[in-house]
Amino acid sequence: MMATVGDPMPVDETFPHLRKVHSSPEIYLIKDFLSEDECNALKAEALNRGLSQSPVKYGGWTQDVGEALRLLSVGPAVWIALLPELNAHGKSTIEIAVEVMGTWVAATLSFGVLLLGWAKWRETQLQALRTSTSVRLDASVSCAHKYEMRARQLLTLPSSETFEGVDIIRYERGQALKPHFDANREARLEDAERGGQVLATAIVYLNDVRSGGRTRFGRLGLDVQPQRGECLLFFPADKNGAFDERTEHEGMEADEEKWLARIWVHENAVSTRGVTATPARLAGA
Ligand SMILES: O=C(O)CCC(=O)C(=O)O
Ligand SMILES: [Fe+2]
Missing domain, CATH: 1.20.58 (Methane Monooxygenase Hydroxylase; Chain G, domain 1)
Known part of the structure; x- marks a missing residue:
């Protein structure tokens, strides 16, 4: 039986360009969250550091x-x-x-x-369900720091200690991320070192994608077409950490290159912040 899912963590309702595209569960889009230059800087930094196969971990x-x-x-x-x-x-x-x-x-x-x-x-x-490449940037990189600062304002957070670093993810033609959950039913135990449950996911698309590569919430009938600089915000668990299975989502197969920058916001401070790339928990995918 599904546990009762309460309200998500708070959002600054006055944030410029904030648009609610789904209620219960709440999903937001924020146009021009990052500028073209900021998107390009994140991409350039990722290329400079080098991307490798996006990690996955068996959750549960x-x-x-x-x-x-x-x-x-x-x-x-x-x-x-x-x-x-x-x-x-x-x-x-x-x-x-x-x-x-x-x-x-x-x-x-x-x-x-x-x-x-x-x-x-x-x-x-x-691993076959997630074929992209990625790299984690820590907040000492100025473009990653700017993104974190804006995410903090959006979520009215006093610090970034509950953020994992900024993950830059690149999909090339034919690559995808199959349906999955960003939260983990066993987060308190299995993800203690990474701040426990994932309460919010922020994704900023770093380029326009005209065909394929949408982020799809299959259970909600909602698709998001990547637009450069736009932020997608959703809540894999409620503010108390209760897993929300309605937020199952996927990165559809890319017809053309797709880049994004993701921040996972946890319920507690992340002790491994920016140090190691945390694999996505794909149990139940
Ligand atoms: O590629 C996408 O559109 C979604 C990415 C995602 O869900 C993730 O990285 O956890
Ligand atoms: Fe995800």
Whole structure:
């Protein structure tokens, strides 16, 4: 059952060119959020640093571990229940206990190995769903700093400590990002080092794209055609971190080159801010 999703984090309703394009969940477009020069500077900086395959990570593994542990914990309970029966077959309780523990430890280890293999396999599968290249810019880069400052004003935030760095993403013809969620149901546990849940996503398109490459919110029937300098703002979770599955979205296959600059805003300060590129969590994609 879907948890109740409340209000998103606040937005400055008076921000110039702010336009609400969807209510419940709220989605905004802000024209001319960055100037042509600012867009070009971000692109140039990304090219200068070099882009590499956009990373992905399998989100939701803690649910798998939880389920595995639940199953494994049933093992000894069953054996204990069978003790009187086994005793009747002439084995001492000690002998049975040693046998049971041996089997259980072996089963646990094999399960652990299987689980790791499963998570790795999921990641390989997910990589095929995201074929763009990207690079993270930290706020010491002046064009990234300007973008962060404007995002702070838009979201009425006193500092940028809850922002991951600015990710510049480039799609070449034929590249895409399949339907996914930017939030993670298990964010508190799995994403603790990156500030927990993603409460807001800001995307600024760095070039005009005439055909293909739209950002699509499939469950909402909303498509956004990239326009240089325009910002798309949406809320993958509510202000308390409750996952909002209505915000599932995708980057449609590009017919021509598409560039964007993305900021993920978290519920807490990001300790790895600007240091490492955080892979997208693509569970449930
Ligand atoms: O490419 C797009 O239009 C969307 C990008 C996106 O959803 C992401 O980077 O998480
Ligand atoms: Fe996304």
